[in-house]
Amino acid sequence: MDEGPGPFTGDLSPPGRLAGPGEGISPEELALAARNHGLPLEALRHDVTPLGLHYVLVHYDIPYVPDARVARWQLTVHGRVRRPLALDLAALRSFPAVTLRVTMECAGNGRALLAPRPVSQPWLVEAVGTAEWTGVPLRLLIAEAGVEPDAVEVVFSGADHGVERGVEQDYRRSLPLDVATGDDPEVLVAYRMNGGPLPPQHGDPLRLVVPGWYGMAHVKWLREIRLTGTPFTGFQQATAYRYRQEPGDPGRPVTRMAPRALMIPPGCPDFMSRIRFVRPGRVLLEGRAWSGWPPVTRVEVTTDDCRSWRDAELTPPDRSGAHPWAWQRWQSTWTATPGNHVLAARATDAAGRVQPLTQPWNRGGFGNNRIQRILVHCGPGQLG
Ligand SMILES: Nc1nc2c(c(=O)[nH]1)N[C@H]1C(S)=C(S)[C@@H](COP(=O)(O)O)O[C@H]1N2
Numbered sequence: 001m002d003e004g005p006g007p008f009t010g011d012l013s014p015p016g017r018l019a020g021p022g023e024g025i026s027p028e029e030l031a032l033a034a035r036n037h038g039l040p041l042e043a044l045r046h047d048v049t050p051l052g053l054h055y056v057l058v059h060y061d062i063p064y065v066p067d068a069r070v071a072r073w074q075l076t077v078h079g080r081v082r083r084p085l086a087l088d089l090a091a092l093r094s095f096p097a098v099t100l101r102v103t104m105e106c107a108g109n110g111r112a113l114l115a116p117r118p119v120s121q122p123w124l125v126e127a128v129g130t131a132e133w134t135g136v137p138l139r140l141l142i143a144e145a146g147v148e149p150d151a152v153e154v155v156f157s158g159a160d161h162g163v164e165r166g167v168e169q170d171y172r173r174s175l176p177l178d179v180a181t182g183d184d185p186e187v188l189v190a191y192r193m194n195g196g197p198l199p200p201q202h203g204d205p206l207r208l209v210v211p212g213w214y215g216m217a218h219v220k221w222l223r224e225i226r227l228t229g230t231p232f233t234g235f236q237q238a239t240a241y242r243y244r245q246e247p248g249d250p251g252r253p254v255t256r257m258a259p260r261a262l263m264i265p266p267g268c269p270d271f272m273s274r275i276r277f278v279r280p281g282r283v284l285l286e287g288r289a290w291s292g293w294p295p296v297t298r299v300e301v302t303t304d305d306c307r308s309w310r311d312a313e314l315t316p317p318d319r320s321g322a323h324p325w326a327w328q329r330w331q332s333t334w335t336a337t338p339g340n341h342v343l344a345a346r347a348t349d350a351a352g353r354v355q356p357l358t359q360p361w362n363r364g365g366f367g368n369n370r371i372q373r374i375l376v377h378c379g380p381g382q383l384g
């Protein structure tokens, strides 16, 4: 009889691995996916993603932070500083506040579409969202603490704790000192999301926001900021989040987001296959595009599976100048004819990076910005 999860037969904290040929998503990956959701692509219509529709990724458990604990929450700033700080929320609110509209994407977005497929959170293309974050510029906190001359990095610790590939840890990431103290992008210690308190899953009561960088840098439930005189070699920095081809490679660190355009799937979906149904005639194709090297300068659309491309109309950088770190809207029209069609869009950014048609593969499945393909069936008259 099948009684659900069995006894301890497997590895308690399995090492990273690639799925075998034809190996489907495992129950473990499904369990991760069920607690870490993506953005329903129709929500790309919103300039700012409504709460609850923004993607969520949590490595371990969401810490339980009741109001009484929020009131006592302390953010410490210490290490290679002249004056260590311990700041509660009231103290943080006494610093000048900045609000930034920021598009955030998980570095693992696109992972489940890779072949071979790295076994981890099995994102398709929906691990993205845009929020308005309000908080203190990190450079002001670091200036208040005073930097010792030998400081090179800033390490951020979250309040969540777990085990990953055999290593017990708090979630921790670092930034080079020049990034942490820069003003373009301005790194924030955020205490508001879309005008309200941070929801539990997004880092209540404090999180880091690093505009232009993949999600792993935006440490949630932030409780400690430590300046260090040597580069940080913790798990999430030196083991995870590196572009590597072979297990032993030192690899390159994952930093900013590669350019990506997503299309709102047109028409209506089949419940199970998710194939889109449209009627013949004019169909609006629209979506969003972003890059960690903004702005996006061009979005092209194909309706014949990459045989031909045409330019979409893109919200130009000058009109989106108010929100340089947020996605840009694009649109195009298509005259649908009866039959099956494969639609896609691709973005080019200001640094000249173009979304690839073939997969950019690495062992961790990071930064896969290969174009999204949408299958559309155009049928005349009554559908189904
Ligand atoms: N403390 C902590 N911060 C974290 C994480 C985490 O597991 N713990 N996950 C990171 C990853 S991998 C991503 S993609 C983003 C997701 O942020 P969101 O859930 O608010 O969208 O948070 C980052 N910050």
Ligand SMILES: [Mo]
Residues within 6 Å of the ligand: 057, 105, 106, 107, 108, 215, 216
């Ligand atoms: Mo992520």
